[in-house]
Amino acid sequence: MGAPGRGALEQRLQSIKTEHAIDACVVNGENAADGIGITPRLAEQILAMGVDAITLGNHAFRRTEIGPYLEGSERVIRPANTSRATPGRGLTVVPVGAARLGVVNVLGSLFLHPATSMFEVIDALVDEARAETPVVLVDVHAEATSEKAALARYLDGRVTAVVGTHTHVQTSDATVLPRGTAFITDAGMTGPHDSVIGVEAELAIRRMRTGLPVRFETAQGGVRIEGAIVDCDAATGKASSIEAIRVSLS
Numbered sequence: 001m002g003a004p005g006r007g008a009l010e011q012r013l014q015s016i017k018t019e020h021a022i023d024a025c026v027v028n029g030e031n032a033a034d035g036i037g038i039t040p041r042l043a044e045q046i047l048a049m050g051v052d053a054i055t056l057g058n059h060a061f062r063r064t065e066i067g068p069y070l071e072g073s074e075r076v077i078r079p080a081n082t083s084r085a086t087p088g089r090g091l092t093v094v095p096v097g098a099a100r101l102g103v104v105n106v107l108g109s110l111f112l113h114p115a116t117s118m119f120e121v122i123d124a125l126v127d128e129a130r131a132e133t134p135v136v137l138v139d140v141h142a143e144a145t146s147e148k149a150a151l152a153r154y155l156d157g158r159v160t161a162v163v164g165t166h167t168h169v170q171t172s173d174a175t176v177l178p179r180g181t182a183f184i185t186d187a188g189m190t191g192p193h194d195s196v197i198g199v200e201a202e203l204a205i206r207r208m209r210t211g212l213p214v215r216f217e218t219a220q221g222g223v224r225i226e227g228a229i230v231d232c233d234a235a236t237g238k239a240s241s242i243e244a245i246r247v248s249l250s
């Protein structure tokens with residue numbers, strides 16, 4: 001989320017990766033540009049911090065300059081179930097040492113209005129990813145906890161992990177499902193938590209209290225890195241553990 005989130009990754013991502021012996025790192029970057037959208041420059045900046053792939057969400061196309069960049073990017077994807085007219089793609093496979101990681105990004109329906117339901121596209125995406133590698137991560141960018149849980153259960157045994165994003169609030173339900181898919185409803189937010197989900201609290205409250213348009217600004221305080229660490233077998237793609245992580249910077 002915004003400059004505080006990017007700064008936190010710059011400061012601590014490498015040491016977190018070393019400390020936990022992380023092989024691959026995926027970041028949801030849809031709020032990287034001052035809280036909304038992402039630019040090519042910021043995407044490159046985040047990738048250079050030791051990030052292997054960036055997923056997006058309902059704000060994927062807020063910055064128009066990201067369109068042509070998405071068309072050419074091997075590492076930055078947008079939700080697969082946006083309109084066919086939108087640039088970019090919803091699946092990528094990135095090299096991770098001698099192995100490969102498939103990354104899929106889909107959008108839930110509640111409040112987010114995807115062009116098609118994620119359930120209409122997910123089977124083909126998973127088949128396509130699994131044709132390349134058994135290790136597959138799905139970022140389900142969705143408001144409703146039920147949609148994320150349903151997708152995870154639907155994919156159990158077919159993908160390595162289903163990790164939810166979008167609410168900015170980390171959930172305490174990280175678990176490995178019966179057939180070996182790791183799942184967390186929401187990985188949380190890397191950004192300023194002294195806020196209303198990343199926005200200056202006073203501005204969010206004013207908009208809600210008055211109903212008037214108020215320009216949002218990214219908050220600054222209480223910066224944390226939040227996410228989830230998944231352990232898996234690279235040969236089978238089965239997850240053995242998932243753990244939510246939360247690292248305070250201020």
Ligand SMILES: [Fe+2]
Binds near residue numbers: 030058059141166
């Ligand atoms: Fe979102």
